[in-house]
Amino acid sequence: MQSNPSKPFQMLRRAEVQARLGIARSTLYGYLNSRSSSYLPSFPKPLYLGSSVLFLEHEVDEFVEGLIQAREVASGQR
Template sequence: MLDETSFGLRILSVRETAKRLNIGRSTLYAWLDEKSSSCRLGLPKPVHLGKSTGFIEHEIDDFIRGLMQARGGAVGL
């Protein structure tokens, strides 16, 4: 059986993801909506696990690093 430590994978809930990005859940969904003027094309797509939806933690971390790099901030996190 594989666990999350085997590959260092962790799935963040929508609530955890929004908190990590310091936005509300409705804003997160607006960022995901390609028809919205708020759409963020670089935001990783969620994964669906049965009735739950989540985001792969390292993809969200990479997205945040990309935002930091785009504004010229430190990326060595």
């Protein structure tokens, strides 16, 4: 959790998250759906504001950092 009070939370729209991760809309919703074979429990949960689906930028960044760390651990095991 971000604890720096001088920097406000930044929110990303669904399309921005898709662009950052290079994934399709259906993939994004698969990551969020616990009944999907694509479900990722570590994927950031969205915020809903009216009809907008938003994600906290720092949570998306932490998710990507986790993927990078997992890759490094996996490549070190070879």
